[in-house]
Amino acid sequence: MTRDTVRTLHALRGTVRRIAITHRLPAEARARLVLSLSDLCAAPLSSGRLVTLTSDRQVGRDGTEFLTLRSSFLGRSINRTAVRRLPLPGEITPCGDFVWRLAVPPLPLPPDPDTPASPGTGPPGPAGALTPHTSSFAAGPAADMALVEEELRAALDHSDALAAELSLLERELIETNSGVLALYVQLEERDQALRRSHGQVLRDLEDALRPRPLNVNGLEMAVHYAPASDDSPTGGDLYDWFTLPDGTVHITLVDALGHGVTSTRTALTVTHAVRTLALEGHPLDSIVARTDAILRPYDHDVMATVLLARLDPTTGHLALANGSHPPALVIRDDLTADYLEVRGRGVGYPSPGSDRVLTTTLHPGDLLLLYTDGLTESRRDPVEGEARLIDAARRHRSHPTAAIPGAIAADMLGDALHNDDTLAIAARLLPRPSGGGRL
Known part of the structure; x- marks a missing residue:
């Protein structure tokens, strides 16, 4: 378990990123966590109050690892209205702290030395930047910018994936509507044909009942x-x-x-x-x-x-x-x-x-x-x-x-x-x- 006390919003963001990278959280989850804590702690930090972050790594009964991150305000309660708008949902404890429980991704398998490296893999990006699977953290403006870009890229990828999924759903909906409309027209034509056939049979019977x-x-x-x-x-x-x-x-x-x-x-x-x-x-x-x-x-x-x-x-x-x-x-x-x-x-x-x-x-x-x-x-x-x-x-x-x-x-x-x-x-x-x- 680690405990960090921060006084500024910049220090808060750096601490959250360090915790997220240490525990191998994906870039999107890291970005949501940074934004959530920034929204939650901006007011108390700007008023000179301290924010304590407590992180603990635990193992569930099924062997799944998860990270517990607790945010405590010294001398200030949590704004429950702002909690509902956070990018990453969490829960409020009875003592007024805010807690996130996040699943920790498993460690990747070591690369096979006989297998050529795939495009896009290799050493970390700019100096000081670390991938989500890095177990250490190097601070500095270049590292911070690289992490922000990585988080932004993850957000854009997620947005693009949602847009692609929405486009696919729209096409499927159009095709489904076209199919339903065609089926409706077909059923209507069949119903009209049955009505005409039924009516003709009844008219023939009616005519057969009439005298010559x-x-x-x-x-x-x-x-x-x-x-x-x-x-x-x-x-x-x-x-x-x-x-x-x-x-x-x-x-x-x-x-x-x-x-x-x-x-x-x-x-x-x-x-x-x-x-x-x-x-x-x-x-x-x-x-x-x-x-x-x-x-x-x-x-x-x-x-x-x-x-x-x-x-x-x-x-x-x-x-x-x-x-x-x-x-x-x-x-x-x-x-x-x-x-x-x-x-x-x-x-x-x-x-x-x-x-x-x-x-x-x-x-x-x-x-x-x-x-x-x-x-x-x-x-x-x-x-x-x-x-x-x-x-x-x-x-x-x-x-x-x-x-x-x-x-x-x-x-x-x-x-x-x-x-x-x-x-x-x-x-x-x-x-x-x-x-x-x-x-």
Whole structure:
């Protein structure tokens, strides 16, 4: 153990360097130790107080050597605020001293006389300067300058190493970000492809559930369907049409509660039940109630609005039954418009069934439009939607029948505030041949 008492800052730095070199501390650790003690002891030394440095070399249980350096102020306590900013951390003892415990590097192996010296090795630098592995110390201005330069060079090397490591980390971060971005783009493209594939499969299934086009003399019909979104191309809006044995065309519109595959299943169940009852010859005004009676025991959650229409293409006789569904719209040849209102409650509603059957006659050139509420409630105001539907139907009634439902839907949904499944069916009688013969 050695103990040194210093009175000036210059003597303090020289003593610290001598201790550091004696115990083979690296240049960077030596520089940090000199700066730390200079910051810590500058104030007491400038006020004329003494600073005592006690150094002791010890061996740990694992055989590692370490240096204990204790700094004691005679008559002055340590400034704890300044301690937190020291270049080399240490600890304050209960008696107010400041202590560093530093690992001592092991002695280097002696050089092999048969091995040529490597570049940069050889005798010490300028006169009086000693390397960190020197066991003696020579004082003097030249030696002090050499040691300061060595400490500065060590600091610069450390700074350059940190800068190189930072540059490497930045490059790796850029490469990682590029890889993550490329992976994200790839996953997004794959997700979009899966969505498109999934949507196409569902659309194919939806189309497979729809009835085939009817070829009826004297009657033109067309349909337009659009889902609430491309991500969910199936929905609860479904239709069915077929010809009864007497030549009358039966049309069913169903709007099941909800969206997606579940509502499609409900709508399909309702249309199949209606078709069975209609082909069995049940009266039109009883079919909605009978459908509810058939399905309710098997599915307590079934709920759907229903509109039934029967049109005789020869006479133009039209009969309508309704279960909570939007009314049919007729645009006459003279552009007058009529909503064919029939009261009733849908399947799954309390007291289901149509209150009556409404009958009217369509003439050649008249346009019949059957639709679901997604067409008129896209702006959340059914009254406004019904008025806009009349205007759109009048604008497009002179178009070919096949283009009318899609053109009307485009007008109604162009500024939609609320997206919903949309279904529209247009039907129009053709002019009869001269002489009144049947087509």
